[in-house]
Amino acid sequence: MVMGLVAGCMTEKHEGHEKAKLEAEAKVSKADAEKIALGKVPGGTIKEGELEKEKGKLIWSFDVATAGTKDITEVHVDAITGAVLTTEKESPAAEAKEKKKEKSEKEEDEKK
Numbered sequence: 001m002v003m004g005l006v007a008g009c010m011t012e013k014h015e016g017h018e019k020a021k022l023e024a025e026a027k028v029s030k031a032d033a034e035k036i037a038l039g040k041v042p043g044g045t046i047k048e049g050e051l052e053k054e055k056g057k058l059i060w061s062f063d064v065a066t067a068g069t070k071d072i073t074e075v076h077v078d079a080i081t082g083a084v085l086t087t088e089k090e091s092p093a094a095e096a097k098e099k100k101k102e103k104s105e106k107e108e109d110e111k112k
Contacts, residue, residue, distance in 0.1 A: 022051045025058055026079040033060035033082070037075035040087050041066060044073065051079060059085060063095070 028036075030049065037060070038044055044064040051060055058079040063072045070092045076085040090098065 019051065022053065022058060022079075026051060026060075028060065028077065028079050028082045030060060033077040033079065034062065036077050036082055036084060037062040037064060040064075040075050040084055041073045043067060047072065057085070 030051070034046055034049060037046065037049075041064040044066050047063045047065050049060060049062040051058070053059075054061070054076070060077040060079050062075045062077070064075055065072055072090045072092075072095050074086075074088045074090055076087075077083070078085055
């Protein structure tokens with residue numbers, strides 16, 4: 001159990017370092033990227049947002065909720081240029097499936 005706790009702390013430390021490294025590379029702040037994303041989803045509210053590398057690009061990825069629907073609009077904003085790369089509506093089922101996949105990938109990375 002102690003080894004699991006130590007590994008968990010090391011993973012959190014590593015994730016914090018990676019996050020700081022990515023944020024240092026970003027030219028567009030999270031606040032600015034949020035404004036850009038919300039411009040694509042009028043009346044939306046950001047549920048979740050993260051900075052990540054996807055297909056070699058540094059992006060801000062936001063899940064935006066809209067009143068009156070259970071669907072989530074995922075908006076990707078280029079963290080270097082501020083350009084909107086993609087907007088995609090996801091049903092609650094599709095979002096749950098994506099979260100499960102991300103959790104599984106994270107667990108695999110932690111084992112390495």
